[in-house]
Amino acid sequence: MSDEDKRRWKGPGADRKDSGRRMSERKVIARNARTESSKRWIERQLQDPYVRKAKEDGYRSRAAFKLLEIDEAAAILRKGQRVIDLGCAPGGWIQVALQKGASEVAGIDLLPLDPIEGAHIIEGDVNNPEDVARMMSGLSGQPDLILSDMAANTTGHKQTDHLRTVALVEMAVAFAIEHLAEGGSFCAKVFQGGTTKELLVLLKQHFRSVKHIKPSASRASSPEIYVVAKGFRR
Template identity: 45%
Template sequence: MTDEENPAPRRRMVRPPTKGTAAGRGMGTKMKTADDKSMSSQQWIKRQLADPWSDRARAEGWRSRAAFKLMEIDDRFGLIRPGSRVIDLGAAPGGWVQVALKRGAQAVVGVDLLMIEPIPGAELVQADFTHPGVDGQLIEALGGEPDVVLSDMAHNTIGHRQTDHLKIVALIEIAAEFALRTLKPGGHFVTKNFQGGDAGGVLAELRAGFREVKYVKPASSRKDSSEVYLVAMGRHRDGAA
């Protein structure tokens, strides 16, 4: 039965960010002085300036330090192969898109609520991919079913632990549903999670839908961050286990 004949309820993405740009999440923009920032922003600026991964990203031309996270995951598991088709959810500012292209992907489509500066060889869409029709637009731009679905999506935390946790889980659920619905058999899925964060029923769905599921904390993740990644490999054919 097709999705059109039996449509599943579609989740809407959390509210789009109201401040900042895709470039502002990268490494190449001029930052305001600390005098113009809140204390938390000043601390973020200090971390960025003292971070060797950020320095390396600037030196090597990557749009964000997150590029090293995907490179480490791909080095370990070999997810992106020459000729792969890749969709990157929450792609701004484009570091993971750059890595996918560098690793030989045939087609890469990135989507984000924020505008992403053009990257030669990639199709970049500014949209909420959970809106009706956007998923089809991504598949059409890709030229077929994806071999890899990536999600480094994050949300603007509000400091309320329970609320922030629910937002984290919601993003994982959205990305996992998209991956399970669109990946070709044998395909792979990577999504951000956080240590101690219960991914609800998503982990069980991924274990049922993929050959293997691993938790990974890349060396380039900040040591004081609880950030980890769920890596689901080998999408089963429908009905297979």
């Protein structure tokens, strides 16, 4: 039973004889709703030109085109860079960074992912110092670019989802401020109209330029947008 059902359903009354049947009906309805949602997702994937192009071009996900468009607009990728990708699964952004000539790429994600030649990938938590140390061991020095396409699992409750996303962005910004090389760049996914006022102030204190980009590869129906900060200064 979902949390919403738990809140609404108070249990059968003394004179209720059909509660078992009603609960069974609710389970069937909930299962059908999930099935319909899955069908819509599959249909959207099949019709998505970026999904098809990702397969044709050998990218692990359509997200690769988001980073390519962000780079076209902000020029954050360059040859010889040391790059870190936070929340790197399934690996599309790592592929793009290597394609653009990064000399060293390290990534971390809670989910396992298949190896990518030329990248040092760790299955772990960016909040765990030991996992971070294992990831950082894949670089010969401070990163020149830190990427984060991390997104919290959605609950359907806008305020809760917003708070979860803000927490991830704050974590990524704190990581960047601690680890970025002087003059480095930072790019992270944000939602709900962009970066919060407090976080925007913090970014402007540490970077020469800060702006938001909505790549066309990001679905129009998606609330996601990316913050790009360049010219890191301690």
